[in-house]
Amino acid sequence: MFKKTIIVGFSVLAFAGAAFAGGNGQATMKLKGGSMGDVPFPHKAHQDSLKNCDLCHKMFPKEAGAIEKAIADGKLKKKEVMKACETCHKETKAKGAAAGPTSCRDCHKK
Template identity: 35%
Template sequence: MQIRILAAAAALLLVAGHALAIEKITFPTRIGTVVFPHKKHQEALGQCRGCHEKGPGRIEGFDKVLAHGRGCKGCHEELKKGPTRCNGCHNGK
C-alpha cells in the first residue's frame, strides 16, 4: 500500500512540475541578454534531474563557467542540438 502511495505522489510531482514550469528565464550579461526557454527545455528533456540534480529550484553554482562548460553549451554539443556559438544565446546590446 505504501509503495502505491509513494508512486502516486511521485507521478503527481512529475506532472505538477511540468505544469508549473517557468516559461522563460532571463540572464542579463555583459555581451547581451540570454533568454533561456525553460519550459521548452523541460518538455524536450522530459525530466528535471538532468539539470536540477538536487531537486526543483535554482541550480546551485550556476554561473557563466557552468553554462559555457558542461551545462548549456556542453549539453548542446553532446546532443548535437541547440546553439553553441555566442550569438546563439546572447542577444547583442
C-alpha cells in the same frame, strides 16, 4: 462585505501564485549573461524534450535567481551553467539530433 470579498480574492490569487512557482516554473525566461548580454531560455521546451529536471537542477535549486545566488555563495563558478548548456547542445548535435545554439551570439542577445 465588499472588503471581505477582496481579501478572499487576494488569498486565492496568492495561493495560485505559490502553486505556479512550485510547479514547472516560467515557460520562458531571460538568464543574466554578464557583459555578453542576457540569454533567452525556453524552459518549458527543455522540460518537454529532456523530461528530466535533474539534468539542470542538480546544479541549482528550482528557484528564480538560483544561479546568481549559487555563484554568489561560491557553490557554482561563473559560466559553469553555461558550460553545461553548451556541452549538451554539442553532444546532441554530434548525434545528429535537433539541438540548441553553440555560439556566443546565438545564446547571448543584447
